[in-house]
Amino acid sequence: xxxxxxxxxxxxxxxxxxxxxxxxxxxxxxxxxxxxxxxxxxxxxxxxxxxxxxxxxxxxxxxxxxxxxxxxxxxxxxxxxxxxxxxx
Amino acid sequence: xxxxxxxxxxxxxxxxxxxxxxxxxxxxxxxxxxxxxxxxxxxxxxxxxxxxxxxxxxxxxxxxxxxxxxxxxxxxxxxxxxxxxxxxxxxxxxxxxxxxxxxxxxxxxxxxxxxxxxxxxxxxxxxxxxxxxxxxxxxxxxxxxxxxxxxxxxxxxxxxxxxxxxxxxxxxxxxxxxxxxxxxxxxxxxxxxxxxxxxxxxxxxxxxxxxxxxxxxxxxxxxxxxxxxxxxxxxxxxxxxxxxxxxxxxxxxxxxxxxxxxxxxxxxxxxxxxxxxxxxxxxxxxxxxxxxxxxxxxxxxxxxxxxxxxxxxxxxxxxxxxxxxxxxxxxxxxxxxxxxxxxxxxxxxxxxxxxxxxxxxxxxxxxxxxxxxxxxxxxxxxxxxxxxxxxxxxxxxxxxxxxxxxxxxxxxxxxxxxxxxxxxxxxxxxxxxxxxxxxxxxxxxxxxxxxxxxxxxxxxxxxxxxxxxxxxxxxxxxxxxxxxxxxxxxxxxxxxxxxxxxxxxxxxx
Numbered sequence: 001x002x003x004x005x006x007x008x009x010x011x012x013x014x015x016x017x018x019x020x021x022x023x024x025x026x027x028x029x030x031x032x033x034x035x036x037x038x039x040x041x042x043x044x045x046x047x048x049x050x051x052x053x054x055x056x057x058x059x060x061x062x063x064x065x066x067x068x069x070x071x072x073x074x075x076x077x078x079x080x081x082x083x084x085x086x087x088x
Numbered sequence: 089x090x091x092x093x094x095x096x097x098x099x100x101x102x103x104x105x106x107x108x109x110x111x112x113x114x115x116x117x118x119x120x121x122x123x124x125x126x127x128x129x130x131x132x133x134x135x136x137x138x139x140x141x142x143x144x145x146x147x148x149x150x151x152x153x154x155x156x157x158x159x160x161x162x163x164x165x166x167x168x169x170x171x172x173x174x175x176x177x178x179x180x181x182x183x184x185x186x187x188x189x190x191x192x193x194x195x196x197x198x199x200x201x202x203x204x205x206x207x208x209x210x211x212x213x214x215x216x217x218x219x220x221x222x223x224x225x226x227x228x229x230x231x232x233x234x235x236x237x238x239x240x241x242x243x244x245x246x247x248x249x250x251x252x253x254x255x256x257x258x259x260x261x262x263x264x265x266x267x268x269x270x271x272x273x274x275x276x277x278x279x280x281x282x283x284x285x286x287x288x289x290x291x292x293x294x295x296x297x298x299x300x301x302x303x304x305x306x307x308x309x310x311x312x313x314x315x316x317x318x319x320x321x322x323x324x325x326x327x328x329x330x331x332x333x334x335x336x337x338x339x340x341x342x343x344x345x346x347x348x349x350x351x352x353x354x355x356x357x358x359x360x361x362x363x364x365x366x367x368x369x370x371x372x373x374x375x376x377x378x379x380x381x382x383x384x385x386x387x388x389x390x391x392x393x394x395x396x397x398x399x400x401x402x403x404x405x406x407x408x409x410x411x412x413x414x415x416x417x418x419x420x421x422x423x424x425x426x427x428x429x430x431x432x433x434x435x436x437x438x439x440x441x442x443x444x445x446x447x448x449x450x451x452x453x454x455x456x457x458x459x460x461x462x463x464x465x466x467x468x469x470x471x472x473x474x475x476x477x478x479x480x481x482x483x484x485x486x487x488x489x490x491x492x493x494x495x496x497x498x499x500x501x502x503x504x505x506x507x508x509x510x511x512x513x514x515x516x517x518x519x520x521x522x523x524x525x526x527x528x529x530x531x532x533x534x535x536x537x538x539x540x541x542x543x544x545x546x547x548x549x550x551x552x553x554x555x556x557x558x559x560x561x562x563x564x565x566x567x568x569x570x571x572x573x574x575x576x577x578x579x580x581x582x583x584x585x586x587x588x589x590x591x592x593x594x595x596x597x
Contacts, residue, residue, distance in 0.1 A: 025208025055167035058174040
């Protein structure tokens with residue numbers, strides 16, 4: 001129990017130290033704020049717009065389980081339900 | 089309907105190409121500059137000369153800008169796998185997922201942890217630990233690249249797996265075969281080599297600009313010394329790894345090699361076109377000459393592809409139509425086997441639906457010997473195995489020519505280093521060579537990816553089958569969104585980078 005708590009503490013401390021090193025470090029850089037801003041905007045666009053509206057996981061969204069997904073692919077590969085004419 | 093489907097595949101392909109090419113504008117500088125910074129810091133720790141510390145911190149700041157702007161741009165390709173390439177993603181199973189997962193874990197734990205120490209730990213940890221962190225960031229970045237290239241190498245040369253018709257997925261049989269596939273290793277070495285050259289060109293180019301401006305002369309010269317030395321070594325290494333890559337292509341993707349050389353009719357003791365212009369009217373099987381103009385190196389293609397000056401190198405026509413005398417199977421025969429594989433999978437599906445275990449086993453037994461040709465079953469004609477020859481040929485020759493130019497440039501810079509500020513033309517050449525490194529690297533990717541068409545997975549799945557049947561309009565919209573996003577990021581990077589460079593070595597970090 002104590003060992004687990006100590007390990008957890010060490011992990012937490014390490015995590016906090018790394019986090020604070022990042023925050024202090026970027027804050028002290030002259031261009032740190034601009035870089036943070038770019039990273040934040042980029043990630044917001046990628047996950048908040050792109051992933052959400054344009055990049056759903058097709059198989060997970062349209063088929064309930066693994067069996068249904070494998071059946072779908074089996075159908076796609078064997079029924080000529082494809083869009084390859086010349087392979088390109 | 090057919091036109092619409094073709095449009096969808098083309099937009100999906102264009103979108104992936106755009107994201108991959110843009111992503112690879114950021115990655116190589118990270119790979120190369122991380123090692124150069126580690127070398128500079130090693131010199132600082134060894135000499136205790138504070139000037140080296142200032143130099144290290146300057147280049148480290150530029151590394152940080154590139155890292156911050158480029159980080160996570162590769163995730164977009166993973167989005168695309170799930171949306172645009174769901175057939176492919178399912179079909180490859182955990183073989184593609186495993187290396188990418190290892191890469192993700194490595195990137196997060198190794199790079200992000202030591203990245204913080206490297207940038208922000210200057211006065212918080214010992215010199216030795218800081219240096220170790222800098223080297224670990226470099227090694228970590230390169231290890232990340234390794235796993236990505238293992239995944240890509242598997243697409244070019246699928247090994248270490250077996251196909252399970254029940255799940256319609258490939259399952260990993262040997263992790264080592266996948267991770268240490270000769271194609272993956274050659275691809276890794278050649279790709280990181282190109283990143284190192286880009287890093288070196290960046291350092292010598294910026295240093296040259298400083299020298300031309302008469303700014304921070306001692307620091308610029310020292311940077312130039314490290315950049316040019318590193319550049320010369322890695323550009324020679326790049327030539328060697330390129331030789332190995334070409335050998336692997338000859339063994340496993342001979343159609344790509346033939347396209348790289350615009351080589352239509354096979355022969356023993358085949359030559360390499362050093363400089364040439366393709367005949368745009370040349371068609372498979374006609375009697376027209378493939379080249380309008382060429383300067384060739386006799387026997388070089390046989391040597392490059394087979395390490396034997398007299399070896400027979402198959403041309404596109406041998407590979408498409410077959411060459412019995414040389415024991416080369418034509419694509420028509422492979423298409424027949426591919427159709428048999430698809431038919432066996434269809435029989436498996438019917439047996440599975442009716443719950444007939446014996447028929448399932450029978451279909452599985454039919455499938456196994458021809459599974460290696462599965463992708464051919466979707467091709468309409470033997471000619472479909474030929475990639476766009478002109479793009480592959482010119483990209484390859486641009487890459488090779490620039491590769492040799494870089495060797496000469498780095499050698500000249502080192503030779504003239506003691507009095508380098510007097511050689512203005514050489515300094516200008518170094519400055520204007522920065523974009524050439526990117527052009528060479530992107531050309532290399534075009535050779536690798538366009539040259540392997542029509543395959544998403546070599547011989548197993550053509551690109552047209554790998555794509556998801558979704559609305560082409562959505563793909564088109566997201567293509568343009570990416571184009572705008574990446575272009576804005578690139579402009580931001582260049583502007584921030586130029587501003588930081590203009591501040592100079594002592595301009596603050």
